[in-house]
Amino acid sequence: MAKTSSYIAKTPDQLGMIQYSATEDTVWRDLFAAQLPNIQKHSAPEYLVGFDKINLPSDRVPQCAEVSETLLGLTGWRVTPVPALIGFGKFFGMLANREFPAASFIRARHDFDYIKEPDIFHEIFGHTPLLTDPRFAMFSQAVGRAGLKAEAKDYAWLIRLYWFTIEFGLTQKGGVIKALGSGLASSPSELQYSVNSNVPERREFDVLDILRTPYRIDIHQPIYFVLEDVDTLFQAAERDLLADVRQAQSLGLFVPAYPPKAAA
Numbered sequence: 001m002a003k004t005s006s007y008i009a010k011t012p013d014q015l016g017m018i019q020y021s022a023t024e025d026t027v028w029r030d031l032f033a034a035q036l037p038n039i040q041k042h043s044a045p046e047y048l049v050g051f052d053k054i055n056l057p058s059d060r061v062p063q064c065a066e067v068s069e070t071l072l073g074l075t076g077w078r079v080t081p082v083p084a085l086i087g088f089g090k091f092f093g094m095l096a097n098r099e100f101p102a103a104s105f106i107r108a109r110h111d112f113d114y115i116k117e118p119d120i121f122h123e124i125f126g127h128t129p130l131l132t133d134p135r136f137a138m139f140s141q142a143v144g145r146a147g148l149k150a151e152a153k154d155y156a157w158l159i160r161l162y163w164f165t166i167e168f169g170l171t172q173k174g175g176v177i178k179a180l181g182s183g184l185a186s187s188p189s190e191l192q193y194s195v196n197s198n199v200p201e202r203r204e205f206d207v208l209d210i211l212r213t214p215y216r217i218d219i220h221q222p223i224y225f226v227l228e229d230v231d232t233l234f235q236a237a238e239r240d241l242l243a244d245v246r247q248a249q250s251l252g253l254f255v256p257a258y259p260p261k262a263a264a
């Protein structure tokens, strides 16, 4: 996702390495240990296959360079640290170039269970397993390519397709709901909520419905879209996504399923 954060980005040194403190490595270690049994229970098989392939360290924050080495061999993607704040234009351009922009800081202990900003745990633990799969890699690149052709006024529309699939998508097989999205894999609280809670609405995957569904980044999602068959997602990448955006714009946004933000 486009990156906005109240945390401060970490800058790689001349060798491309990012320094993390022992305290930060401990946050990674504890997040990893907390989420491992949860993803094994609640995550979709497509995510879990990728998780095994990417083979992340459990006791320290991984370096983007070492994760890129694995990804390059599998799908030709790399993970690139970015400042905490990048715009949609840059975000789409990097995806189109098979480059995954990664916010490099790690959350503080007080944000352990849920953080609205993407941190390095979200970027690496959440995203890179799916990027080992050529199909999700191709879908992500297709969204990036559509974004490159889009006008700025289209960005907020197009990004919903990424948000409700790669970030917060669910799958269903034989009536069993599983979590696909990276925002779920990296959130101790939302992973279980997304598959178990009766509060959120779970809608069938539909590109136009997704493009018309507003979301907020700072709450557990009130609506998830469910893929009965992940191939549906990859077929969506073949569509003229900008034509879909135009159609969604002409139909208009759905009424938000969440309360408006409280005034600051």
Ligand SMILES: [Fe+2]
Binding pocket: 001, 118, 122, 123, 127, 167, 182, 183
């Ligand atoms: Fe993300």
